[in-house]
Amino acid sequence: MSQISEQKSTIHVALFPTSGMGHLTPFLRLATSLVASDVRVTFIAAHPTVSLAESRALSSFFASFPQVSPKQLCLLPIDESSSSTDDPFYRHYEVICRSCRLLPPLLSSISPPLSALITDMSLISAVLPVSRAVGLPNYVFFTSSAKMLTLFMSFHKISVRKAMPGSGDNEDVIKIPNLEPIPVSWFPPPLLEEEDNFLKSSLIQNGKSMSDADGILINTFHGFEQDTLRALNDVNITSGLPPAIAIGPLPPANFEEPHSHPLAWLGDQPIGSVVYVSFGSRTAMSRDQIRELGDGLVRSGVRFVWIVKSKKVDEEDTEGLEDVIGQNLMMATSGAVNGLVVKCWLNQSEVLGHPAIGGFLSHCGWNSVMEAVWHGVPMLAWPQHGDQMINASLVKRAGIGIWEESWGRGEKDVVKGEEIADRVEEMTRDESLKARAVRMKEAARTALGADGDSGRGLKALLAKLSQNGARFD
Numbered sequence: 001m002s003q004i005s006e007q008k009s010t011i012h013v014a015l016f017p018t019s020g021m022g023h024l025t026p027f028l029r030l031a032t033s034l035v036a037s038d039v040r041v042t043f044i045a046a047h048p049t050v051s052l053a054e055s056r057a058l059s060s061f062f063a064s065f066p067q068v069s070p071k072q073l074c075l076l077p078i079d080e081s082s083s084s085t086d087d088p089f090y091r092h093y094e095v096i097c098r099s100c101r102l103l104p105p106l107l108s109s110i111s112p113p114l115s116a117l118i119t120d121m122s123l124i125s126a127v128l129p130v131s132r133a134v135g136l137p138n139y140v141f142f143t144s145s146a147k148m149l150t151l152f153m154s155f156h157k158i159s160v161r162k163a164m165p166g167s168g169d170n171e172d173v174i175k176i177p178n179l180e181p182i183p184v185s186w187f188p189p190p191l192l193e194e195e196d197n198f199l200k201s202s203l204i205q206n207g208k209s210m211s212d213a214d215g216i217l218i219n220t221f222h223g224f225e226q227d228t229l230r231a232l233n234d235v236n237i238t239s240g241l242p243p244a245i246a247i248g249p250l251p252p253a254n255f256e257e258p259h260s261h262p263l264a265w266l267g268d269q270p271i272g273s274v275v276y277v278s279f280g281s282r283t284a285m286s287r288d289q290i291r292e293l294g295d296g297l298v299r300s301g302v303r304f305v306w307i308v309k310s311k312k313v314d315e316e317d318t319e320g321l322e323d324v325i326g327q328n329l330m331m332a333t334s335g336a337v338n339g340l341v342v343k344c345w346l347n348q349s350e351v352l353g354h355p356a357i358g359g360f361l362s363h364c365g366w367n368s369v370m371e372a373v374w375h376g377v378p379m380l381a382w383p384q385h386g387d388q389m390i391n392a393s394l395v396k397r398a399g400i401g402i403w404e405e406s407w408g409r410g411e412k413d414v415v416k417g418e419e420i421a422d423r424v425e426e427m428t429r430d431e432s433l434k435a436r437a438v439r440m441k442e443a444a445r446t447a448l449g450a451d452g453d454s455g456r457g458l459k460a461l462l463a464k465l466s467q468n469g470a471r472f473d
């Protein structure tokens with residue numbers, strides 16, 4: 001008897017993420033949690049991927065979970081000349097949206113029939129017409145914060161015109177009806193451009209489509225975003241929106257391959273003494289900023305592990321480390337003065353979970369925030385793009401990190417090494433940050449227990465899926 005036919009549950013869900021490790025990783029973790037609950041899972045992955053990191057993660061996931069059925073959505077050709085963006089991840093996302101028209105034969109080839117489809121929030125407007133046509137329940141998986149969800153679902157209803165430079169009104173916060181206002185400066189910048197752009201129009205479309213989805217799953221937990229989750233589930237506030245079910249923080253899974261090199265170095269460092277520095281999977285810093293950051297880390301005198309990235313897409317990031325960080329910094333760090341600089345993919349969650357790690361200088365991609373929380377590591381937030389300022393505000397509000405707002409998004413002005421050194425030192429000295437990060441870690445783990453909010457959220461989802469028992473054959 002195959003592993004699949006031995007499964008007790010009759011629930012069968014298909015998961016469909018969009019491009020980038022920031023989306024793929026939580027989807028793979030969700031798949032792992034569903035498999036652990038005896039759910040049959042089909043995983044739809046767009047092919048090809050943008051980055052090597054994604055294709056490697058998919059291969060190692062499918063090798064570790066043979067009971068999960070892989071399905072490839074082979075993408076239509078990328079037409080760079082008609083693309084509205086030069087960001088490779090957004091360009092890929094644009095093509096995934098266009099390629100959703102290829103979903104009907106793919107969905108009908110899935111056997112046994114699906115109970116539901118779980119779609120990335122940024123694909124819902126492209127996928128919903130397909131799932132509705134075949135009578136398939138469609139859930140959204142929102143891979144960012146609940147706070148970002150409030151902006152996502154209301155952006156199409158609010159006027160940002162007033163906040164635009166030169167409007168005369170100069171409002172600096174956007175009032176979201178019945179929800180906490182969000183400062184305009186925290187918005188993902190493409191949303192504030194007057195002219196149309198792909199990100200803005202797709203967020204508007206997806207925000208509108210959210211109300212037609214059967215439920216919204218979020219990788220967060222009540223202990224971290226209590227008020228926002230309550231408001232999102234208050235029918236008087238978000239009338240028409242399906243329930244927002246917190247199921248996070250989704251824990252790292254064992255298919256995420258270990259990398260031994262920095263761990264060997266970390267093993268020689270005192271407990272809680274090392275700051276981990278990383279800006280995620282798709283943020284390339286300017287050369288000038290990289291040099292200042294290196295200078296700041298060395299000046300701080302604090303031990304560090306720093307992942308340097310000079311190109312957005314990993315396969316293009318081929319320059320040698322010394323060419324990127326410069327000879328002086330190479331010399332300063334090569335003698336193992338106080339740090340380890342690498343230019344490769346590390347298993348971040350494994351690094352964050354190492355006892356030597358005592359702080360995280362992060363861009364605040366939502367997965368990075370949830371991983372820091374999971375491991376109880378205090379943060380120095382330095383948001384760079386997209387939703388990251390909104391996420392940084394949550395880190396600050398929870399008291400588990402510092403956010404120096406004057407640094408901006410790290411794109412316009414170069415932040416000087418002296419300032420970086422000061423903030424890094426401040427984070428490592430602050431015992432109250434550490435204590436709160438440890439308490440938040442405990443809250444995260446409690447949330448995922450059978451009686452915790454997120455554990456109950458997952459159980460409620462499974463109950464709903466098995467009641468629906470939807471079949472589209």
Ligand code: UDP
Nearest residue numbers: 021022280281282345346348365366367368
């Ligand atoms: N990540 C990793 N190693 C790296 C860079 C990133 O394991 O060298 C993982 C990280 O742990 C997280 C994901 O890639 O799970 C990045 O997602 P996040 O939301 O933090 O940021 P993004 O990369 O989307 O900006």
Ligand code: UDP
Nearest residue numbers: 051052053054259281314315343344345346
């Ligand atoms: N890699 C990645 N994302 C990155 C950097 C690297 O996926 O941000 C790839 C890298 O190209 C390499 C693979 O991950 O092929 C394994 O990296 P490893 O840690 O073994 O180091 P490397 O081979 O790059 O020295």
